[in-house]
Amino acid sequence: MRKWLLTVVTICSLAGNTGCLLPIYSVDPARRAQQLIYTSENLRAMLDEWERIWFLDQPSHLTPHSVHGGII
Template identity: 70%
Template structure:
C-alpha cells in the first residue's frame, strides 16, 4: 500500500511538471508565428491602454516648457 501511494505521489508530481494538456499555440510554425505576433501586439496595446486609463499620456504641467492648452 505504501508503494502504491508513493507511486501515485510521484506520478502526480511528474504530471504537474509536464505542461499544459491543451497547447496554446499551433504546431505549424507559420501559424504559430502569426499567433505569437498577434499576442505580442496585444501585449503592446495593454501598456498604451493602461497609460490612457490613468491619464499618463497627457502632457505634464510640471514641464519647463509652456504648453498651450487652448485652440491655436
C-alpha cells in the first residue's frame, strides 16, 4: 500500500512539473513560434467546432421583436 501511495505521489509531482522540467515547446525561437502558432490555430479551430456543434454560429430566431423579412 505504501509503495502504491509513493508511486501516485511521484507521478502527481512529476505531472505538475511537465512545463518546467520537460519543456513543452522547442528552445529554438523560430521552431517555438511555429509551435505556438499551431497551438493557437488548433484552439481556434476547436472553438469554431464547439460553436458549430451547439449551433452558436447560426442567427437566433428567438428575437424579442417581430422582424419583417419581406418588401415593405
